Amino acid sequence: xxxxxxxxxxxxxxxxxxxxxxxxxxxxxxxxxxxxxxxxxxxxxxxxxxxxxxxxxxxxxxxxxxxxxxxxxxxxxxxxxxxxxxxxxxxxxxxxxxxxxxxxxxxxxxxxxxxxxxxxxxxxxxxxxxxxxxxxxxxx
Amino acid sequence: xxxxxxxxxxxxxxxxxxxxxxxxxxxxxxxxxxxxxxxxxxxxxxxxxxxxxxxxxxxxxxxxxxxxxxxxxxxxxxxxxxxxxxxxxxxxxxxxxxxxxxxxxxxxxxxxxxxxxxxxxxxxxxxxxxxxxxxxxxxxxxxxxxxxxxxxxxxxxxxxxxxxxxxxxxxxxxxxxxxxxxxxxxxxxxxxxxxxxxxxxxxxxxxxxxxxxxxxxxxxxxxxxxxxxxxxxxxxxxxxxxxxxxxxxxx
Numbered sequence: 001x002x003x004x005x006x007x008x009x010x011x012x013x014x015x016x017x018x019x020x021x022x023x024x025x026x027x028x029x030x031x032x033x034x035x036x037x038x039x040x041x042x043x044x045x046x047x048x049x050x051x052x053x054x055x056x057x058x059x060x061x062x063x064x065x066x067x068x069x070x071x072x073x074x075x076x077x078x079x080x081x082x083x084x085x086x087x088x089x090x091x092x093x094x095x096x097x098x099x100x101x102x103x104x105x106x107x108x109x110x111x112x113x114x115x116x117x118x119x120x121x122x123x124x125x126x127x128x129x130x131x132x133x134x135x136x137x138x139x140x
Numbered sequence: 141x142x143x144x145x146x147x148x149x150x151x152x153x154x155x156x157x158x159x160x161x162x163x164x165x166x167x168x169x170x171x172x173x174x175x176x177x178x179x180x181x182x183x184x185x186x187x188x189x190x191x192x193x194x195x196x197x198x199x200x201x202x203x204x205x206x207x208x209x210x211x212x213x214x215x216x217x218x219x220x221x222x223x224x225x226x227x228x229x230x231x232x233x234x235x236x237x238x239x240x241x242x243x244x245x246x247x248x249x250x251x252x253x254x255x256x257x258x259x260x261x262x263x264x265x266x267x268x269x270x271x272x273x274x275x276x277x278x279x280x281x282x283x284x285x286x287x288x289x290x291x292x293x294x295x296x297x298x299x300x301x302x303x304x305x306x307x308x309x310x311x312x313x314x315x316x317x318x319x320x321x322x323x324x325x326x327x328x329x330x331x332x333x334x335x336x337x338x339x340x341x342x343x344x345x346x347x348x349x350x351x352x353x354x355x356x357x358x359x360x361x362x363x364x365x366x367x368x369x370x371x372x373x374x375x376x377x378x379x380x381x382x383x384x385x386x387x388x389x390x391x
Contacts, residue, residue, distance in 0.1 A: 035252055036284035039317060051317060055144075055289040057260055105253030 014045075015074040019081065021046060026085040033086050033106030045069060050087070050103060058091065058100040142263045145389055146286040148275040149296040150306025152183070155327040156296045158360070158369065160274040161189040162379075163294075165368045166386045168219060168228030172269040175215065175262050177201065177233045179255070179286060180276040181245050184235035188365045190218040192232060200236040204258055205250040211258035212265045223371055231266055252281050259289065270390075279309065287314060292321040292389050294351065298328045299338055304345065311346045323351035325385065331355050351388050352381045 010016075021043065036054070039047050049067040053059055059067065065075035079101065082088040089104040147160040160176060167174045178186045178201065187197070199214040215231040222230060236242060263271055273286045287293055295310050297303040307324065314322040326342055329335060335353045343350050359373055370379040 035281045036288060037281060039284060039288055040313065047316070048318065051288050054256055054285065057257070103253065103256075105251060105256070107249050107251050 009073075009077055011074040011077070012070070014069050015078065018046060018068060018070070018078055022078065022081045022085060022087075025087070026081070033089075033104040035106060038087070046087075053088075053101070053103050058102045060098075060100055064101050142268050142271065143291045143389070144259065144263075144271045144273065144289055145292045145294065146273045146275055146283075146290040147294050147296065148283060148287065148310060149277055149303075150279075150310050151303055152277045154277075154296040154298055154303065155354075156277070157186040157189060157274050158365070159294065159296050159325060159327065159382075160272050161186055161368050162370045162382045163386055163389070164230050164270075164272050165222055165224060165370055166382055167270055167272075167390070168222070168224050168230045169226065169370075170386070170390075171227045173229045173231070173267055175231045175233065175266055175268045175271045176274065177259070177262070177271065178235045178274050179282045180274055181235045181282070182242060182276055184237055184242075185365075186274050187232060187234040187237070189368055190230070190232050191221040191367070192216055192218055192234060194237045197234055197236070200234050200241070201258075202236040202241045202245055204233075205245065205254055210265075211261050215262065215266060222368060231268075233262065252285055255282060256285055256289065278306075279313065284313070284317075287319060288317050290319055292323070293319045294323055294325050294385070294389075295348075296325045296327050297342075299326060299330075299333065299342075308346065311348055321389070323349045323388070325351055326353045328356045329353055351385050354378055354381055 011019075025042070039050060042050065045068050049064070052067055061075060061079065064079055065072060068075065068078060070078060079088070082101075083090060083104075086104050088101045090099040091102055092099050145163075147156050147163070149156045157180070164174045164176045176186065176190075178184050180186070181201065197216065199209040201214055203209045204211045204214050211233065214233045216234065217229060218232045219229050224230065259271060259273075262268060273290070275283045275286050293314050295307055295314070297307045311322065324342055324346060326338055329338055335355070339350045339353050355378070357376075357378055359376060360369055360378070363369060363372055369376070370382055373379055
């Protein structure tokens with residue numbers, strides 16, 4: 001996890017609100033991506049922005065700033081923070097370095113279930129396993 | 141501009157897939173190109189209504205999520221099976237009905253981002269007017285994704301106390317996610333009930349528009365998923381109600 005960039009930068013009230021929410025998010029999340037349930041954990045304008053990203057696929061730097069109602073400098077800080085905490089990822093559009101932002105989706109977590117259960121379903125001809133422990137830890 | 145419509149219910153057995161199949165068929169009858177995605181990966185079934193046999197599924201949504209094919213390769217044109225004539229089309233993207241494949245996707249999970257990309261690609265590559273998403277009951281990741289990207293959400297419920305509580309959860313989620321059009325469809329209502337009273341009670345309880353109150357139907361039960369109701373009973377009052385739902389969605 002990278003530290004929040006430019007922690008001393010002071011911006012508008014909208015910026016401070018978004019940064020506070022992201023600071024809380026940084027402490028409770030991993031940088032390995034999110035699933036759609038993240039929408040229920042955030043508030044607007046972050047939630048609305050992620051929803052737009054889900055529908056539209058990607059946003060330019062300018063579109064991200066407009067969606068969050070931030071100026072250019074503020075957008076820079078928040079975009080960096082969103083990437084650092086695993087909400088967004090960047091994708092280079094061309095060699096000039098222009099990027100778009102996408103949601104950094106992670107693989108959906110698998111449920112915990114007895115190993116024998118999965119073995120029986122995946123290999124119907126196999127005898128039921130004695131091992132009734134839970135599935136191995138999620139590697140996502 | 142294409143529309144994405146999710147059909148959801150908090151509990152199973154509400155008639156969600158039937159609703160989805162009937163609305164999709166009616167839209168095609170109006171000349172629209174309709175995609176229907178079965179995201180009920182854990183308990184797929186809508187392919188039965190469209191007459192698609194498991195052995196006819198060359199590729200399914202599961203194959204796409206595992207990277208075995210492009211999403212449009214999993215689209216099956218079921219228009220002819222439905223007997224729909226005219227310029228409209230129904231393209232079904234089924235989920236696999238093989239136990240091993242269902243188990244694998246539940247166990248291993250899948251890339252939700254890939255599912256999202258697939259929805260967008262379907263609309264573009266198949267030039268869809270409407271994408272209907274038949275969701276898994278309850279609240280899961282794919283359901284949240286479907287609701288989040290939808291222009292309209294239809295929540296199907298029965299007049300049942302368990303459905304009432306669960307529907308409240310879905311309505312709350314729909315509100316949080318700012319779905320532009322969220323409506324309730326009350327299904328399988330006993331004919332002894334006062335339908336207008338049911339409509340008012342549900343609207344008051346959830347503060348949400350009721351798009352239709354549909355009666356329990358012996359004809360629907362006897363059809364037993366062997367076809368799509370609006371094709372088999374085009375003059376039935378339920379078919380008329382479904383048409384009104386389509387008009388509301390496409391307004």
